[in-house]
Amino acid sequence: MASNAAKVPIFRAVTKCGFSTQTAVKASQNLSRRTEVKTAVLANKLVIASVDNNSPISTVTVLFRAGSRYEQHDSLGNTHILRIAAGLTTKDSTQFGIIRNLQQIGASLSCQTDRETIAYTLHSTSDNLETGLKFLGDVASKQVFKPWELSDNIPRLKYELASLSPYAQLLDLLHRAAYRTGLGNSLFCPDYLVGSHSTESLQHYVKNLFTTNHAAVVGVGVDHGDLLCFAQNLALESGAGQVESASRYSGGDVRRDTAESLAHVAVAVEGTSLKNTKEALAFAVLQYALGVGSYAKWGSSASPLTRAVGSAVGSDPFAVTAFNASYTDSGLFGFVSSSPGNVARQVVEAAVKQLRSGSLPSADIARGKAQLKAAILFNQESNSTLAEDIGTQAVLLGSVLSGPAAVSAVNSITDAEVNAAANKVKSGKLSVAAIGKLAHVPYSDQLT
Amino acid sequence: MTLGMYCTAITTIASTAPNVSENCIDEIQGLMLVMLVSCVTYGKIKSKQIVRLEKGKVKMAVSSKAPGFSIALRKWAYNLSGFNKYGLHHDDCYDEADPDVKEALRRLPEHLVDERNFRIIRAMQLSLQKIILPKEEWVKFEEDNKYLQPYIEEAARERQEKEEWNKKY
Incomplete structure (x- = not known):
């Protein structure tokens, strides 16, 4: 099994050594497009999928089944805050460090949330991927949510809420009408809860939902072995996490x-x-x-x-x-x-x-x-x-x-x-x- | 009278006699422990209290001795420094003009800021009246939790990171 082989430190070193040479090969050969998707599931249930299409740009995404449907009544808006909080100080790197280091290598990091998932995505040139991945791992799995950074971002939250398009609001309302709770939860933080999301409640949410069997790591323009390596080193807790309650359509x-x-x-x-x-x-x-x-x-x-x-x-x-x-x-x-x-x-x-x-x-x-x-x-x-x-x-x-x-x-x-x-x-x-x-x-x- | 007005009133009077107390203590190893307490105002409460505690040196100097002795020495120095007689904690005496301290205070949870402000106002009042607290109300060495320390350290680390980066790029 490829996944097990890469766990052995020696093999990991070998795959790592391959990083720099691979990009050179990629650039020199004009290989045909490949759309073949390689998937693997690790022992801790983490799903990995990659397409190595020989693109000079690599895209790596870490996704969690932790979207707004998992919010309870007292944690409404958590996913919106999580999205806003992507890129804030983590256990291993500061906000400044994340921003400047990614800028320096021309990479971009973004966070997208929908009703079911939260996705942290890194776009980077393939030769700088390793540096970028370090910060992707930090942002996706080592959140700390410093209280002062959260409160510093409240103006941004208010701005987002004030500039929502009628369509975004309309689809929120439609889901509310259809499902009431769960899938009916808004993608955005309700006005009356702005500023009420504490570090503890966010940590609790992340701890419950950012577990390996709620997660997937996907890459495009990335070698499957490299992606396995990255996924195995992600600091995610394994375990069942919170189970979603089945959706009930009401209308x-x-x-x-x-x-x-x-x-x-x-x-x-x-x-x-x-x-x-x-x-x-x-x-x-x-x-x-x-x-x-x-x-x-x-x-x-x-x-x-x-x-x-x-x-x-x-x-x-x-x-x-x-x-x-x-x-x-x-x-x-x-x-x-x-x-x-x-x-x-x-x-x-x-x-x-x-x-x-x-x-x-x-x-x-x-x-x-x-x-x-x-x-x-x-x-x-x-x-x-x-x-x-x-x-x-x-x-x-x-x-x-x-x-x-x-x-x-x-x-x-x-x-x-x-x-x-x-x-x-x-x-x-x-x-x-x-x-x-x-x-x-x-x-x-x-x-x- | 609002708190702000009250503070301004005190500090205006206090600023006419800026150096309320000044202690210079020579330690056995020749360490200098200087405490300068002065009150200045910039419209709002702004106490400028400088403590130069050569902490690192104290530690190094006594590290070869038994830990009990180290604590006793620190306790002795603490009681000599004098700020505890005004009901202040060690971390109340940092220079607020220092950018790290300023940032640390911004990050400090609100209830700790309130407690700190209370202690500082009380100390200014005492200093103005040229009195100190009754001995049983002095802050004890054991009670002095360095509440601001982790915040200052973190702010300093972040500042250093920025400086390193600016040197590199």
Whole structure:
């Protein structure tokens, strides 16, 4: 086993020695693109996945299943604070040290959170990767959360909260309406809890959730052996950690009136979980088939959703796109629309009617498939989106579907499967979230 | 009268006689232990109390002796230094103009800052009245927890790191 071999100190030294020579080889040979994903699972359940695509830029991500769904009522907003706190002083390096050293080698370190995961990502040139990885390891696994640094960052937190786009808020509201707790938790710290997150509560959260079987390490443009080496040396506690409570879809309305002339509305029913790959792909095809906006600049989309809404509102402006989110044990499927407040009713009613139509013409399904395949392959083009893609799969599912494999899986989805998904949408209970000028936005019980 | 006004009033009077107490003690090994307590004001409470405790040297000089003797020596020096008679702790006497101390005080938890401010105001009041606390209220060597020390050390380490970096790049 490669993973065991690298544990022996001598072998580790050998792999380390290889660091400097490898980059030279990479530069001199013009090797063809490789998209093959290598995965390994360590004895402590840490999942490792890498694609060595000979890129001169290496991207390494450490992910944890510790997103906002794991927050309890008294720890709401923890993930937002964790994201803000990435790059603050750790056990081994100071904020100053992290920033300056990474700048010096031209690397960048970022932290992304979503409802299920927290991801710490390092982008670095391959020859400086080793220096960068030291700080990535520090930031991802050795947090200390100095109280004065946390309070120094409160203005930044307030600024972020004040500049949230209506769409970010809308999707938060939609999840709240659909799940109430767990997946319904906001990605952002609630206003009334700003400044209340103590060092202790953050440490407790990290200790519970940043364990090896909640974690994955993925790399793009990195040698698999090097990545194994890095992953084994991460200072993570092994153990079960906190177990997520199963999501329960509830449905309903959550609305927030604001002083805007537009009404942004999101409507969804329960979709499918990521674990059910076949169904998840059918829903993804359905999303593209219904329409995800225009594909040509200033052009209008010919998708069923746009056509249905367009004929209902006439000359008034509107935007509508199908929405699909899959999580480990549940998912949402629906649409997001924006329009002037006075035509919101027509927009939402027409879109819901199309959403609940129950089946789609096969021409639309074929277009949906083509667009989904293109989207998957576009994602594989850039290191950062590829790392994100692989990372999410590795940390949530423990296995990774490579790009070509995903494309052939999409090919194997039949019209019947997509229509089965559409049928599920037809009968699901609605969740309606709205923000803006809501006088004319219908409630979920007024929609069929 | 607000706290700020009160402090300003005291310190304005105190600044007319800046050196309230001054002790110079020669130790056996020729160590110098100087304490200068003076009160200055910059609008807000700002006591400038300088203690030059050559701590490292004390340790080195007595390291060959039994540990009991070392403690006894430090205790003796502590009682001679005098600030404890004003109810001050060792760490109340650092020069607040020092950037490390300034940063350390910024980081200090609020309740410790409040306690410290209380002790300093009390000491200024006592010094102004040319009196000291009754003997049973003097701070004992054992009771003096160096609450600011870890913060100062950390701030100093961070400053040194910055200086090293600036030298290198």
